[in-house]
Amino acid sequence: MTQDQTLAFTILAGMMGLFVWGRLRYDLVAVLALLATVFAGIVPHKVAFSGFGDDIVIIVASALIVSAAVERSGVLEAALHRVSPYITSVQGQIVILVTVVTVLSAFVKNIGALAMMIPVAFQLARRSNASPSWFLMPMAFGSLLGGLITLVGTSPNIIVSRVREELTGQPFSMFDFTPVGLGLAAAGVAFLAFGYRLLPGGRKAAASMDEAIDLTDYMTEARVTATSPVIGHTVGDLARLCDNEVLVTGIVRNQTEHMMPLPDAVLREGDIVLLEGDPEALERGVARAYLELEGARRPTEGQDVDEETGGVEAVIGPTSMLIGQSARRLALHERFNINLLAVSRSGVRFTERLRDITLQTGDVLVLKGDLTRLPDKLKELGCLPLAEREIRLGNVRQGLVPVVILGCAMVLTAVGVLPVATAFFTAAVLIVLLGALSLREAYEAVDWPILVMLGALIPVSEAIRTTGGADLLAGWLSQLASTLPSYGALALIMVAAMAVTPFLNNAATVLVMAPIAATFAGRLGYNPDAFLMAVAVGAACDFLTPIGHQCNTLVMGPGGYRFGDYWKLGLPLSVIVVLLGVPLILLMWPLS
16 A cells, blocks of 8 residues: 555545544535645645536536425425325325425435425324324435436436546436436335334424424415415315415405405405414415415515515514504605514404504514615614524515426436536526526525535545555455455445445545446446446435435434434335345446
8 A cells, every 4th residue: 555545545534533423514524634635745736626616516506506496486385285185194195295205306406305395294294193203204215215316316426427427438317327216216115105114103303493483373464366266265265275274364355345254255356365374384375375465575675686685583672663653654664675574473363454553562573675684674673583594475486487497407408408517507597587596595505515525525536546545445345346246246335335325425425435436347347337326326325324414314303313213214225225226227237
């Protein structure tokens, strides 16, 4: 072993140790590893930061923005809303949730697909009086399996494609992963439809700040538009459309006529309905019924574009000028360029118009305005902002726009018109230009620590190869696999990637393992494609721990899971992936 190889393996071992230790965040660990390789002289200074300009970083960032826009569109939620009333059994609900997450993860980033479906899972769990812990981990595992189906489904596929391009001059295409990924995804969904029973039921999620605030009685008002499906229907129909999570407390007709919100009262175009519920339920209800929130579209001074506009929650302080005033009397919009969207007061149900409510100390408001100026405006008004949480009430959903953009990007990539990086970067820009996401929301959608980790580890991974470390490891693996049949050698690579992923993160695993697998295949005289596929599958399928993939981490708190819960469901699923994945890869990617 040469000195450079020794240094490279020492840095790699130290990096893995820091990942396992867990006291430093993974992006900082990656940066330290990059600096260590630079100062050790195994990564030249002039290429130290080349990873941050790599196509991988652009693709992952763009995919996250596109995923966030698809989530925000509400298209999937609307589709599920139509079928969910007919699926009452827990097993049926799990099947549909896992299937939807799996399919969606093939086309958008799997963490985004999972995030958009978690609220739906909680709604179904409440409806069937089931434990959310039965839903969330199968959904997380389904998102990992769905990411295997296409090139952009998960970061390991993108990285493996880049390694293949370096080796052969030809990257994997958008749907090269589909035959193997689809077979594994179908088997995984079938297992999870029954395997969820291995999970503990009745687990309670850790309390969040949102639950501590526990504001469920916001009152807002919305206008029935010409396109609303509730025209000619009753108040009871509107409540059912909102899953009975929103209460109609009043109806205003012709601006002055107040009507009792009886369940059989028929709604007309132009009616203003007074609604009560939590912000998320109100936002969903307004979107489903095609209502127009009063004040949501009213412009604020100096706002030529909408990227800085958003909603915040604030409580009226004891010295606030709002006390004893209403939004109309105070001319809140005209004087302060702020729109009042909703009001919450403990134990009180409002029946008057939002603008006419006389405000009191302790009232909680949802205010919309220029986010760069709102802190100063709140201070001037004597209001205190609540703990930060996403408030979408008053934001306009863009429906099919992001879905169409995503579809076009996929098609252009599949037929070879545009490379993946260009297609998805263009899609992300169009999503912002067309208003599917504001510029602020687009920046917030990007997982910057992941991008930093990728950019830092690309040169580190390259150093393992350029120092001959990949050749050395491949030689050791070749000796180990010399007595194994071809399928045994392939299984060895897949299991090795699975074993390393919980400690390195799946993207980092591929950056380290893919060059080793390619060299290993070359030593055995095999086509490297099958071994690169095995690395992609192994790195993407971390079902044993909550730390190897963000999807697993995301559901740990909401599902009330413990560290040891993951292997109960994940171990048999991992065995299925290896037993089925190896023959599928050999069938689609022959070794010679």
